[in-house]
Amino acid sequence: MLINLHEKRKGGVKDIKILILGSSGVVGSHLVKELRKAHEVIGVAKSSESADVKLDVKDEEELEKLIEGLEPEVVVNCVKPALSTDKMEEEKELSYELNAALPERLAKLQRKYKYKLVQISTDWVYEGKKGKQYNESSPLIAKNYYSETKLEAEKKIQKHAADYLIIRTEGVFGIDDKGTNIFLRLKKRAEHKEPMSVPTDQFSQPIYGGELARVIRVLIEKDAKGIFNVVGPQYVSRYEFACELCKAFEWQCELRAFSISGRKIDVPRNLEVDISKVEAIVGKIKSLDEQIEMLKEEIG
Template sequence: MHLLVTGANGQLGQCLADQLVAQVIPHTLLSRQDADINDTVVLERIIADKAVTAIINAAAYTAVDKAESEPELAQRVNVDGPAALAKLSARFDIPLLHVSTDYVFDGNQQRPYVETDAAVPVGVYGQTKLDGELAIQRHATKYIILRTAWVFGEYGNNFLKTMLRLGKERDTLGVVADQIGCPTYAGDIAKALITIARQLHDGDGEDNAKYGVYHYVGDEAVSWHGFAVAIFAEANRMGVLAKVPIVNAITTEAYPAPAKRPGVSVLSTAKITEDYGLGASKWRVALLCILVSCL
């Protein structure tokens, strides 16, 4: 097995690199500086030279608000790139594992979304991610589209790191309480992707029943406000924060942003558990592990 990972400098890409090294899995990491995922000539050469057995696409345009004013760039990264990778997947007859988002849904559904629920994005970011999914389904047959949500971890910019910074700078802050989702640890997403890649590689390669769209998120739904409260409480208990700031619950309307967000975007992980034996990410456990590393 030899895995090609795109988006290697992102928070998920760096977690994938850590896991691949720890598990001693042959791999090639590509950052945006190494190669553009739309540059099929370069990617073809790498796949052939390294005898790549699967592609994991962790490259994405994730600036939700900026996407509203940069739709062409979001399109290039989130749609054109996955389409190019899907064509390479088909040409070399290798699986493509692609990471998508809960933002493909409008968030108006009260029960957890399953993979077959209608995707109705409410912003440019979500629309480009959905279009990327559709491009993969159009051009490839051996694909895994892994929708996840509210990703946090040690690397990059994310909600956890923002809250820890604000907790040190402010005595009081307001956090949105009417958006509900499932925080998901980037390290767990990396492990899930590698587990799937292993199972696909170890299988006969001809059974398409385990290809398709899957959801993988945290095990507990919470609001951004609830997530912030949990972060501050644990950070203070462990000595990472000297004091706990007052966290006021505010509405989405009270925190205007260029892009609309889904209201309740809880995803069901039943399918991935049944097909791949993967349990949901235990985000509270991951939170503790990350805070320990901050000591």
């Protein structure tokens, strides 16, 4: 475990001490940036140079030592295996360890160390039937191993943790160290003048990492509890979203339409999600156009 906190916090004492696990991904990196505006934040990642703490979170003893030593008031779990959802079907041991076992461990530690546990979950826990909108109380149906493990994590957290916040999100886009979200993949293809295949029959409500982070910050500051859908307000296909990005950034990229029916795994095709519960607390989530403008500002 390597800790490097000097030069990371400036401007005096912050209101809340927040530990972010998985701080190098698209969600974690935006959370670090957003929460540092007003709070004391410690980012944890396995190998990223931007992390304050380098730690393999699978090491149970070291993880507990870190929590015990830092005494965070909030622990945010953004950890995700460096695998595609298709690959998770093949590498189930690692997928289970990070998607389900780690959240359960954090939930049990919450009882001991009394922090608020914020779990980044997914709206893939919904079935995704056409013509149906899903709220936080809708039936949960896991269609693949990824969503199965994320759903198990939610159940374990509700069973073991006394204070928790579960964020069901999906389609998060923006800048990050790993470069695996749809925006960065499309950007790379455009720069190399390579075509990109995008499904026309997979619908969801994408959200910019910075806007997701803003919403989570408000939920933490308002001490919200329970489960919240946090996605963007626009319901679009992956293909339509890719077209919007190409238009906004003036990319000349050939988009090749295909159907997800050819994928190896079953995925929820129509994730139309109700966000009225979270908007009642944080206000309106910005439109997709506004979020893309935020991303353009971040890039400069």
